[in-house]
Amino acid sequence: MENCIFCKIIAGEIPSPRLYEDDQMIIIRDIEPKAKLHYLCLPKKHFAYLSDMDEERAEILKHCFQVIPTLQEQLGLQDGYRVVINQGANAGQTVFHLHIHLLGGEVLGDF
Numbered sequence: 001m002e003n004c005i006f007c008k009i010i011a012g013e014i015p016s017p018r019l020y021e022d023d024q025m026i027i028i029r030d031i032e033p034k035a036k037l038h039y040l041c042l043p044k045k046h047f048a049y050l051s052d053m054d055e056e057r058a059e060i061l062k063h064c065f066q067v068i069p070t071l072q073e074q075l076g077l078q079d080g081y082r083v084v085i086n087q088g089a090n091a092g093q094t095v096f097h098l099h100i101h102l103l104g105g106e107v108l109g110d111f
Ligand code: AMP
Pocket: 005, 014, 016, 028, 029, 030, 031, 032, 033, 040, 085, 086, 092, 093, 094, 095, 096
């Protein structure tokens, strides 16, 4: 998708170290961390919103949620972490390529 910053990261056009990569997703560090550890899981296939769900996208998210727990120790998240998807304006979504936030590395405040 043209002009999508996460598609550019996935394509390697914007450098961002990959902490994990497979055929369907990558994990990078958030550039403006909101917790001591803040990662983003980016599905390689572009879609903007959680609400754009269909069978294929559901399979991609299923894959992401199967892989994330297998990485929690290597990401330093073994003591717990928060999983967040911001959907739309009221949630403050700013990048319109669906992504999963992983926040941890400390005791997180209530929200
Ligand atoms: P959201 O509010 O859910 O759309 O979150 C978008 C996230 O992407 C924010 O936490 C940003 O800090 C993060 N972000 C934006 N640009 C980059 C980038 N080039 N590399 C890593 N994270 C980014």
